Amino acid sequence: MEITELNINESKTTAFRKGMRDGVPIALGYSAVSFSLGIAAKNAGLTPFQSFLASLLCNASAGEYAGFTLIAASATYIEVAIMTFIANARYLLMSCAMSQRTAPGLKLRHRMLMGFYITDEYFGIAIARPGYLNPYYTYGAAVVASPCWAVGTALGTIMGNLLPLHIVSALSVALYGMFLAVIIPPAKKSRIIALVIAFCFAASYISAYLPALSGISDGTRTIILTIAISSLAAVIFPKDVATEGKQ
Amino acid sequence: MTHNTYIYILIMAGVSYAIRVLPLTLIRNQIKSRFLQSFLYYVPYVTLAVMTFPAILEATQTPISGAIALVAGIAAAWLGAGLFNVALCCCSVVLIVELIISLI
Numbered sequence: 001m002e003i004t005e006l007n008i009n010e011s012k013t014t015a016f017r018k019g020m021r022d023g024v025p026i027a028l029g030y031s032a033v034s035f036s037l038g039i040a041a042k043n044a045g046l047t048p049f050q051s052f053l054a055s056l057l058c059n060a061s062a063g064e065y066a067g068f069t070l071i072a073a074s075a076t077y078i079e080v081a082i083m084t085f086i087a088n089a090r091y092l093l094m095s096c097a098m099s100q101r102t103a104p105g106l107k108l109r110h111r112m113l114m115g116f117y118i119t120d121e122y123f124g125i126a127i128a129r130p131g132y133l134n135p136y137y138t139y140g141a142a143v144v145a146s147p148c149w150a151v152g153t154a155l156g157t158i159m160g161n162l163l164p165l166h167i168v169s170a171l172s173v174a175l176y177g178m179f180l181a182v183i184i185p186p187a188k189k190s191r192i193i194a195l196v197i198a199f200c201f202a203a204s205y206i207s208a209y210l211p212a213l214s215g216i217s218d219g220t221r222t223i224i225l226t227i228a229i230s231s232l233a234a235v236i237f238p239k240d241v242a243t244e245g246k247q
Numbered sequence: 248m249t250h251n252t253y254i255y256i257l258i259m260a261g262v263s264y265a266i267r268v269l270p271l272t273l274i275r276n277q278i279k280s281r282f283l284q285s286f287l288y289y290v291p292y293v294t295l296a297v298m299t300f301p302a303i304l305e306a307t308q309t310p311i312s313g314a315i316a317l318v319a320g321i322a323a324a325w326l327g328a329g330l331f332n333v334a335l336c337c338c339s340v341v342l343i344v345e346l347i348i349s350l351i
Binding site for chain 2: 021022024025028029045046050053054057058059060063064067071074076077080081084085088089090091092093094095096097098099100102104108111112114115116118120123124125127165166169170171172173174175176177178179180181182183184185186187188193196197200201203204205208209221222225226229230231233234235237238239
């Protein structure tokens with residue numbers, strides 16, 4: 001316990017700097033993805049400032065996209081609220097998972113600010129580090145990448161299809177590269193995690209193309225698969241977290 | 248009834264934030280249930296794996312470049328490359344593969 005607390009104190013600046021470094025690939029990916037999101041915002045009738053504001057406050061690709069589509073259809077406020085909840089429900093799971101990795105004495109303001117920056121990417125890189133989550137690491141990444149997300153959305157709204165297609169295509173896999181960098185090293189160490197990941201790939205592929213399931217939105221499919229496969233793994237390979245969590 | 252875009256944005260922002268911040272601020276104790284502990288242990292890997300594949304095949308101009316980027320990314324991560332290098336590796340692979348395809 002003492003050692004971990006020491007680590008947090010000692011590494012405020014270091015963690016922030018490491019976060020900034022790891023935020024660079026996220027910023028790259030965000031620039032590409034948010035640009036295309038900005039085009040969707042434009043189609044929904046948003047001004048560049050409105051799309052900038054939406055991205056600054058929501059930090060969510062699928063969630064914002066779903067919202068913009070509903071705004072375009074001038075849906076009711078309640079519909080927008082429900083859709084935002086469904087498209088972002090995986091963040092609820094991520095937030096629960098993070099709550100188990102925060103230092104017991106972590107201040108409320110850190111919990112509130114770190115919570116604001118739960119995205120697939122920030123979650124992925126934060127959870128990949130050993131020990132308690134260090135909020136400064138997340139802040140470092142957010143300082144680098146989140147402005148790119150908001151500005152990229154505004155630029156997309158302003159400029160539409162300006163970036164050459166092959167550049168957008170290349171940039172858009174940056175996010176997936178990062179996901180792989182998070183999940184593959186643990187899979188190398190644990191055969192169970194490797195097995196679970198292989199199973200996820202297979203199940204995800206099948207459900208994306210199976211006629212009965214392919215109609216469901218990507219966000220909902222992610223939630224269903226996450227809950228189903230994690231439950232299955234928890235039953236078949238229960239974790240002795242008391243010993244495993246502290247490596 | 249006409250809708251105000253700013254109210255739309257505030258609703259989206261409010262719901263997005265509540266989902267993220269409530270568990271993190273309300274769950275202060277270690278969860279006791281072994282099932283829940285195990286479940287939350289697997290969630291990160293499962294979510295990220297599910298979001299990566301097959302989505303990576305559809306992110307690029309052709310599924311082939313996405314597939315090769317996936318294999319290259321797994322190989323790079325397996326060999327110990329960090330976040331930035333794995334991402335860079337995937338991007339370069341897509342750029343090169345799509346260049347080759349366009350030349351053929």
